[in-house]
Amino acid sequence: MIPVIELHDLCKSYHTGEVEVQAVQGVSLEIRPEEFVAVMGASGSGKSTMMNVIGCLDRPTTGRYLFEGVDVGELSRDQLADLRNQRIGFVFQGFNLLSRTSALENTELPMLYSRPGLRMREQRNRAARALEQVGLADRAEHHPSQLSGGQQQRVAIARALVNQPRLLLADEPTGNLDTRTSIEIMGIFQELNRAGMTILMVTHELDIARYATRTVVMRDGRIVGDRPVTERLQAPVELRRLDQEHQAIQLAP
Amino acid sequence: MIILATLRIAVRALRRNAMRTLLTMLGIIIGVAAVIAVVSIGNGAKAQVEAQIATLGRNVILILSGNVTRGGFRMGFGSAGTLTKEDYEAIRREIPEVTGISPEVRTMAQIATGNQNNNVQVLGVGADYLEIRSWALADGINFSEQDVRNAAKVALIGKTTATTLFGDGQAVGQIIRIKNAPFTVVGLLAAKGMAMMGMDQDDIVLVPYTSAMKRLTGATTFRSFSAQAASPKLLSDVQNQITDLLRQRHRIAPGADDDFLVRTQEEISQMATETSKVMTVLLAVIAGVSLVVGGIGIMNIMLVSVTERTREIGVRLAVGARSRDILLQFLIEAVTLSLLGGIVGIAAGMVTPRVLTANLGWPTLVSADSIAIAFLFSAAIGVFFGFYPARKAAQLDPIEALRYE
Numbered sequence: 090m091i092p093v094i095e096l097h098d099l100c101k102s103y104h105t106g107e108v109e110v111q112a113v114q115g116v117s118l119e120i121r122p123e124e125f126v127a128v129m130g131a132s133g134s135g136k137s138t139m140m141n142v143i144g145c146l147d148r149p150t151t152g153r154y155l156f157e158g159v160d161v162g163e164l165s166r167d168q169l170a171d172l173r174n175q176r177i178g179f180v181f182q183g184f185n186l187l188s189r190t191s192a193l194e195n196t197e198l199p200m201l202y203s204r205p206g207l208r209m210r211e212q213r214n215r216a217a218r219a220l221e222q223v224g225l226a227d228r229a230e231h232h233p234s235q236l237s238g239g240q241q242q243r244v245a246i247a248r249a250l251v252n253q254p255r256l257l258l259a260d261e262p263t264g265n266l267d268t269r270t271s272i273e274i275m276g277i278f279q280e281l282n283r284a285g286m287t288i289l290m291v292t293h294e295l296d297i298a299r300y301a302t303r304t305v306v307m308r309d310g311r312i313v314g315d316r317p318v319t320e321r322l323q324a325p326v327e328l329r330r331l332d333q334e335h336q337a338i339q340l341a342p
Numbered sequence: 343m344i345i346l347a348t349l350r351i352a353v354r355a356l357r358r359n360a361m362r363t364l365l366t367m368l369g370i371i372i373g374v375a376a377v378i379a380v381v382s383i384g385n386g387a388k389a390q391v392e393a394q395i396a397t398l399g400r401n402v403i404l405i406l407s408g409n410v411t412r413g414g415f416r417m418g419f420g421s422a423g424t425l426t427k428e429d430y431e432a433i434r435r436e437i438p439e440v441t442g443i444s445p446e447v448r449t450m451a452q453i454a455t456g457n458q459n460n461n462v463q464v465l466g467v468g469a470d471y472l473e474i475r476s477w478a479l480a481d482g483i484n485f486s487e488q489d490v491r492n493a494a495k496v497a498l499i500g501k502t503t504a505t506t507l508f509g510d511g512q513a514v515g516q517i518i519r520i521k522n523a524p525f526t527v528v529g530l531l532a533a534k535g536m537a538m539m540g541m542d543q544d545d546i547v548l549v550p551y552t553s554a555m556k557r558l559t560g561a562t563t564f565r566s567f568s569a570q571a572a573s574p575k576l577l578s579d580v581q582n583q584i585t586d587l588l589r590q591r592h593r594i595a596p597g598a599d600d601d602f603l604v605r606t607q608e609e610i611s612q613m614a615t616e617t618s619k620v621m622t623v624l625l626a627v628i629a630g631v632s633l634v635v636g637g638i639g640i641m642n643i644m645l646v647s648v649t650e651r652t653r654e655i656g657v658r659l660a661v662g663a664r665s666r667d668i669l670l671q672f673l674i675e676a677v678t679l680s681l682l683g684g685i686v687g688i689a690a691g692m693v694t695p696r697v698l699t700a701n702l703g704w705p706t707l708v709s710a711d712s713i714a715i716a717f718l719f720s721a722a723i724g725v726f727f728g729f730y731p732a733r734k735a736a737q738l739d740p741i742e743a744l745r746y747e
Binding site for chain 2: 203
């Protein structure tokens with residue numbers, strides 16, 4: 090089976106003023122279909138830069154990046170845009186929803202740029218289905234400001250899923266969320282993963298990484314650790330445990 | 343991406359900042375309204391001049407005699423009296439396309455009847471004159487060729503003169519004294535109104551030119567002829583034929599200047615409308631400048647909008663918008679802004695001339711052309727001034743746009 094992602098000696102450097110920063114220095118990585126990989130590392134370890142390259146938002150300085158066997162380095166700006174549109178879904182730490190736009194319309198956003206275009210009705214239906222998938226069917230007409238952080242992140246996930254991508258990229262998806270909501274989001278990810286979605290998630294929280302099937306650790310632009318998760322957490326179990334703990338200190342009824 | 347969806351995004355973005363949108367549009371509104379109003383005023387003035395020229399008659403050719411130079415000063419065309427009765431008869435005889443021709447002898451004379459008198463312009467003309475000038479009779483009849491040959495003492499009087507002399511009474515059949523010679527009024531001329539320079543064309547008495555020369559002026563030559571061509575297409579041809587004939591008759595050597603001047607009605611109306619045209623163009627240019635200023639306003643606000651929405655652009659790029667999609671989105675927003683301004687401006691530009699006409703009595707004429715041009719121009723301004731901000735948005739780097747605070 091062709092790996093979803095194949096990095097060969099990938100380097101990425103950029104200039105901040107006069108200084109050249111070597112953010113990623115020779116990373117080789119292979120991610121197979123239906124894997125759920127957590128990339129860990131301190132800030133400045135180059136994990137975000139690597140994610141941007143993998144997400145086709147940025148190009149590598151040297152080295153090769155094959156997405157589903159296709160060399161991304163040879164694609165034009167428009168072809169990269171189409172790849173992001175059709176094959177990759179993004180979930181950001183800051184949600185990045187359009188304000189004063191309903192959850193449904195936020196979810197429709199990627200379909201606006203699909204080629205060939207979809208009918209309005211079809212867009213509406215698919216967006217509604219995606220929202221249902223993340224459990225927000227009853228919040229479709231709400232604007233981001235009327236939603237909690239967890240709900241906003243679910244809208245962002247619905248948006249990422251709406252074009253049925255091959256790969257879901259999540260950059261610190263639980264960074265702005267409380268424990269319970271974080272576990273709920275991990276539950277959604279685990280379900281998606283079980284259904285066949287390949288997921289690559291950046292996180293600096295050890296607990297969150299344990300919901301994945303494999304962890305990759307980065308330091309100073311290099312991969313220093315890569316192993317499967319042994320004691321994998323299951324979101325429903327963790328949620329139940331959390332509820333019990335909360336009951337014990339009467340946080341929840 | 344579907345244009346309709348883009349349009350929806352644009353309208354929503356504009357509505358979000360309703361006040362800002364309105365102020366930005368104001369530049370275009372004022373510009374478009376000014377252009378339409380100014381052009382309509384120009385058109386109104388032009389139409390008025392043309393209507394006055396039309397009172398001259400149809401397909402009229404004026405033939406003026408040459409210059410007299412006195413003490414080094416040229417006295418202008420018509421002062422020399424180089425046109426003779428023989429010239430008149432030759433044109434009449436030899437150029438078949440001339441359907442009518444009449445000499446003109448002008449003089450001011452004291453006219454009296456009963457206890458009324460007035461100083462009025464007396465014009466000695468041929469029997470064709472009324473036909474050439476498309477001048478109708480309100481009452482009575484025209485004098486005949488025979489009256490002309492006999493230098494009969496008959497007269498046609500203008501509306502104003504008739505009112506001065508006879509009040510509301512019957513003019514036809516009355517006797518008037520022109521320089522003490524008794525003339526019978528045979529016809530009353532229909533009112534023609536004000537001429538271009540504000541002269542009253544109806545304060546006039548027409549008599550046969552023979553009578554005028556014999557009894558009133560004693561002149562033997564003419565200062566001008568009015569001729570009529572059979573059709574507008576023949577005007578310049580007839581003009582040339584008359585010129586050739588008169589040069590030949592006056593024995594003017596090749597290369598020497600004419601001692602007369604032949605002008606068609608077309609040329610006269612062109613000269614008259616030239617001034618108002620220059621004025622209109624000048625004002626329209628000034629109004630156009632305000633349109634450009636409005637366009638700069640749009641560019642300014644679009645640049646602000648692009649900066650404000652950098653993050654939104656980043657998100658759109660991240661989910662797969664191509665540069666062209668972003669370009670189109672901001673371009674459509676700019677064009678929507680300028681077109682909305684254009685539409686409101688057109689409405690204002692159509693109302694303004696009515697207000698001017700109602701309150702100041704200025705003649706105005708809103709033309710469909712100026713509306714179409716204003717509309718297209720405002721769209722073009724949207725595209726032109728919207729392009730730079732839109733391109734700036736489209737060329738944003740997705741990562742930098744996403745990180746923008």
